[in-house]
Amino acid sequence: MQFTAWSKDLRVTADGSGVVSHVGAALLRMLADQAGLTQALSAGLARRSWWPAHDRGRVLVDLAVMIADGGEAICDIDVLRHQGEVFGPVASPATCWRALDEIGDGQLRRIGKARAQVRARVWALLGQLPAARAAGRDIGEGVVVLDVDSTIVLAHSDKDGAAPTYKHSFGFHPILVTCDNTGELLAVKLRPGNAGANTATDHLEVLAEAFAQIPPAHRRRLLVRGDSAAASHAVLDWLSEQGTKRGRSVQYSIGWAIGEPERAAIAGIPTSGWAPAINADGGVRDGAQVAELTGLLALTGWPDGMRVIVRRERPHPGAQLSLFEERDGWRYTAFITGTKVGALQWLEARHRAHARVEDRIRCAKDTGLRRLPSREFAINQAWCTAAAVAVDLICWLQLIGLDGDLAVAEPKRLRYRILHTAARLVRGQRRRWLRIPSTWPWATQITAAFNRIAAIPAPG
Template identity: 55%
Template sequence: MKPITSRPKLSVGTDGRGVVAHAGARLLADLAEATGLEQAFSAALAPSRQRSGAHDPGRVAVDVAVMLADGGEAIADLAVLRDQGELFGPVASPATAWRVLDSIDEQALARLRAARATAREVAWAQHADTRGDFPAAKAAGRQIPGLVLDIDASIVICHSEKEDAAPTWKKTFGYHPMFCFLDNTGEALSAVLRPGRAGSNTAADHISVLDAGLTQIPDHLRHGVPILVRTDTAGCTKAFLAHIRSLRATGCDVRFSVGAPIDADVREAICTLGDDAWFPAIDIDAELRDGAEVAELTGLIDDDRFPDGTRFIVRRERPHPGAQLDLFDTVEGMRHQLIATDTPIGTGPIPWLDARHRAHARVEDRIRTGKDTGFGRFPSRQLNINAAWLELALTAIDLIAWAQVLLLDGALAKAEPKKLRYRLLHTAARITRGQRRVHLRIAEKWPWADDLAAAFAQLATLPRPHIC
């Protein structure tokens, strides 16, 4: 039987000229220059430069970040950029990149973080100039005032011996980094690389990652707009909540919304509630959530772990299949969850405050996609190299977020990195020359050709920072 096919026959050769792949990744490289990130990285790593003729360490660090944003998983993946000099210019070899990462000690890492903060301020100013108001985080169809910081930790499994890697509480082996993401834009503000044995509710680590995240926010916003810090139950420690409260003395309007454990006092308080104390809960679309209700327990719980003015909101709902229930939930026939917040009365109804906290779950998506953008695997046995790699992975996440809020519209402005790579970053194109310029020719029938061309055009209009 003759095979039926509608595909044209191909003759495959390796003599193509002027053809480039991953053309969209050039957008991120140019964005790093437009926001001043590359220049700031160069200044931060200038003391690490070993000889005048070598590659600029700041440029090497940016190229590694672009490679990670583009989906690379190992330093060897720099070959995708390096072998396309017509598109990306001179790119360091993997061996040079290794040396640059190895030269980044704690002092250099601190300078890199300061450089990221400088570039972030420029990117946010560019957004204000070209697109207006800063993106607002939302919950249940309603804007959350100011900035929302989500903190969470996640295990990264290591398959070989690495410095500071250790057995984890999940009986795996690796690291247990903690992250702070900005829910408004998806930017990765800060992270702490911790051993696998590090606890989920370590207050010192929560304080460290929060303070580092706040440092990434420009001063006029850090001291000028409300900031909400969300965590799961791991962040419900006396020291961490007291630290958040103490930040107000510095001029930061920082408040918390954290998951709280349900102990005997909470169960007793729940049992005292009458039917009229419960209100229908809403989901992320502001629709009533079938079988779920919320109630306020403020005034019924006396716990010195929490600062004065803390409110408690309990949620009950029919357990979904596989839900873990304690004896109290089993007897009541409902699953209960508790949140603690110092958001004052009058900010919003308790069903919305509950939905606002449940939106913290978005951080799990940030971490999931972040593991595909660099920190899902660490390349070295050395801790300092892995710490530098983590910082560049955060930079890669930022570049994607800045591209989406500054250069893209519609579905692409909200797409996850995997979709963005498939549709934009991995686009093939042809390089031509004319009128003393290099032209990037995207296939006219590529479905997202106009989006990519428009993004490059928008990039050209961004106001550039003044570099001294």
């Protein structure tokens, strides 16, 4: 009986007052306001001679805050709406539906411009952009790394655009671009489930949107990483052209499919042509080697200076090998890069760091992208844009307001410790005070984050 003694004198009533929950969500809402995002979205979504009861910029920010807070359906906005003592007026689910329905291609472009404008301000507030890292060191001073990849979003009903996917599931096949330096979700394009993984036009569209999201002062040194789906003539030619613009360097590191020419070239590499690969921490990777195939392949028609680098590694137990790999027991992967200098081991480790995009996608799915709310494709695309704003708000909160393990925590942990915190709301000295329990282990970090965000200068 001692195991249940804790609840013997516990009673629950519904007549409490002055207590609010999810107070950490106010950090995200305040951050959007202080950074100028709410104002920028409001201006971008304004329509001549039309004054809605709920400003559409405010509605979109509130939707993003709700998504960042863990909401998975538009009706979850009620969690914020029924805490008016803290958040003030919040739109109803019906108004949120209408707001998303009003977002078409023109509104998406204006939202993109607003996000880029505010991103430039946030990066300026940081002072120094976090460096992207690989093999235990910085990739390069001032280098902004963009990772492009696609994923599958399952649909459990017949929604517009939902279709069988190449993984024999049913749903959508969006393509995303994330910033490895900050974790931000720069661009997301919702696509039908049967959209090709290597569709060049989709890659070009989403990369162009991502480039436009990078503040001009940081576009001088870019690195684009992707898997073999991005290794098309159109994409590589476009990236090479971007690198010729004055004052800009655009490098790429993209997966490369191993076909018969590559297999023949690999067979011709002498033992001395293989060098030890390195780990994520910079140490030597036991049982893995890298070599260059560039001079052994006919690369006519591909961009000048393109290099092909191959890696071989002893496979893990149970790994599926091709017939070619079964002959010598090695597992082979290859990638291409336009970087002309640097040790093979370093370039290969830099490329393998692209795997972090899988973590970013997983967190994005945990922040709104796993479930699309509508049967209509356009509304779901607008929802994806709100989810991208939510991902950005979480990243900005961690970059500006938090430190220690909270600054690198994934969204689930951040919600459990920060965003879903409860507090008592009291009034005094002509102010509202949120009294977080002193016994809450992260109370100090929450109050420090509030102070840091409140100190952000008002946008001009």
